[in-house]
Amino acid sequence: MQEGQEIPFHSHKIKLEDIINRGGGDLAIEFLEIDNNNKQLSKKITVLVDGEKIELDPHEPLILKKGQSVTVERNIFHRFYSVKGSGMVMAGEVSQVNDDNNDNYFLEQVGRFSQIQEDEPPLHPLWNEV
């Protein structure tokens, strides 16, 4: 991840995942929970960092140094990004099978693919354009 890139807040109902800082700079991850009315909860969130329990406030960045990992429990919203000034980060994920179409719940609506304003026919169509 380059500085300024981020994975926006999302959660999974089925997939359990570990996010790993595989190298480079520092990786920040924020967490939050919402209730059934999409209202953000203010209670602390417990996560496992390399197997050790850590309590965080909602939106409090957890900073993972290279080699560290965090387990993201189901239904916990999470966003992650490289820490400004720390350089590029290689973020990895070890998880159950990813079902992009049915198990990604974004806090704010985002598109799966960016919109393209075509000004000529595609030379090499993407899988969803044929």
Ligand SMILES: [Fe+2]
């Ligand atoms: Fe995720």
